[in-house]
Amino acid sequence: MSTQTVLRYNGSAERHFPRQNSLSEKSGPQPLKNIGNVADFTRPQKNKYTYEVVEGIAKWLQERTSIKPKIGIICGTGLGGLTDEITDKEEFPYTDIPLFPSSTVAGHAGKLVFGRLEDKEVICCSGRFHYYEGYNNYQVTLSIRVMKILGVTHLVMSNAAGGLPSDYNVGDIMILKDHINFIGMAGGSPLRGPNDERWGERFISTTHIYNKEMREQAKKAAEECGLGPYLKEGVYCMVGGPNFETVAECRMLKLLGGDAVGMSTVAESLVAAHSGITVFAFSLITNMCCMEYDDQSPPNHEEHLMIGKQRTALIQAWVRNLVGKIQLNQA
Ligand SMILES: O=P(O)(O)O[C@H]1O[C@H](CO)[C@@H](O)[C@H]1O
Numbered sequence: 001m002s003t004q005t006v007l008r009y010n011g012s013a014e015r016h017f018p019r020q021n022s023l024s025e026k027s028g029p030q031p032l033k034n035i036g037n038v039a040d041f042t043r044p045q046k047n048k049y050t051y052e053v054v055e056g057i058a059k060w061l062q063e064r065t066s067i068k069p070k071i072g073i074i075c076g077t078g079l080g081g082l083t084d085e086i087t088d089k090e091e092f093p094y095t096d097i098p099l100f101p102s103s104t105v106a107g108h109a110g111k112l113v114f115g116r117l118e119d120k121e122v123i124c125c126s127g128r129f130h131y132y133e134g135y136n137n138y139q140v141t142l143s144i145r146v147m148k149i150l151g152v153t154h155l156v157m158s159n160a161a162g163g164l165p166s167d168y169n170v171g172d173i174m175i176l177k178d179h180i181n182f183i184g185m186a187g188g189s190p191l192r193g194p195n196d197e198r199w200g201e202r203f204i205s206t207t208h209i210y211n212k213e214m215r216e217q218a219k220k221a222a223e224e225c226g227l228g229p230y231l232k233e234g235v236y237c238m239v240g241g242p243n244f245e246t247v248a249e250c251r252m253l254k255l256l257g258g259d260a261v262g263m264s265t266v267a268e269s270l271v272a273a274h275s276g277i278t279v280f281a282f283s284l285i286t287n288m289c290c291m292e293y294d295d296q297s298p299p300n301h302e303e304h305l306m307i308g309k310q311r312t313a314l315i316q317a318w319v320r321n322l323v324g325k326i327q328l329n330q331a
């Protein structure tokens with residue numbers, strides 16, 4: 001048949017595009033063969049860690065430890081040394097815990113540590129999960145929900161981050177007063193998807209996400225530990241990574257009100273706040289972001305690990321002091 005013939009429309013489109021009987025005559029979703037469970041396509045994607053699954057993981061841990069943690073700690077890049085302060089330790093490599101993701105980033109040991117700090121029972125994640133590793137947000141935040149079921153009411157989180165303002169220095173510590181969630185604002189919130197009310201409400205306020213009382217306690221603790229001169233308070237920008245930012249991106253983040261930039265923490269903060277956990281977080285400034293094209297010191301992960309090591313002792317003493325100040329009956 002020539003092209004000419006096809007173009008000369010003869011009044012019946014079906015002659016060239018025959019109707020699929022089954023599609024036009026039946027109503028509702030039509031079956032396709034060998035595609036698996038139809039619900040996987042036709043419903044919002046579910047967080048695979050349902051409440052019951054998380055309960056199962058928590059129960060597995062409870063059967064193996066006598067510690068009943070009220071305080072959760074998350075160690076950022078190079079800050080795994082925070083676990084050194086914990087006594088009566090019981091450790092679980094992530095690879096041993098049922099359904100737990102594993103750490104793939106250098107500087108994240110990949111174990112859960114239960115124990116005591118300043119006479120309080122704690123659980124510490126030595127190693128976190130990042131979105132850029134290829135994990136979904138519900139995997140990135142699994143440890144927070146496990147902590148919730150275990151009874152955690154207060155969370156202390158750390159991260160390594162690049163500094164944006166010119167009066168920040170490498171080695172400074174920035175308490176998070178607020179954040180800008182670039183992934184979340186673009187639709188990638190960890191709270192996206194069907195909401196299980198057993199965790200929290202569908203819509204949550206984030207105006208006071210980083211608890212003021214804990215921030216004040218942390219400032220006091222910093223003075224007591226000699227960390228005062230290095231202490232800042234500011235806005236953390238969460239980006240997807242794993243690449244570090246271009247000069248134009250750094251300039252934009254600063255213009256938008258950011259004080260530090262990193263690739264973690266915010267998803268965990270949101271999931272914790274969603275379930276009523278009191279959140280405190282801080283950044284160790286491991287590098288200054290490159291604001292000029294002739295800048296000769298672009299960020300690199302190894303350097304971040306090294307700065308983490310250099311600040312470990314001071315940060316350990318500070319976190320320990322802060323944990324001592326937390327009043328557990330006041331959420
Ligand atoms: O946020 P944490 O886990 O501390 O790690 C930070 O350090 C790594 C880059 O060196 C990135 O993973 C960044 O997010």
Ligand SMILES: Nc1nc2[nH]cnc2c(=O)[nH]1
Nearest residue numbers: 160161162261262263299
């Ligand atoms: N995105 C980002 N993450 C970091 N982690 C440590 N430093 C940096 C940085 O400069 N940018």
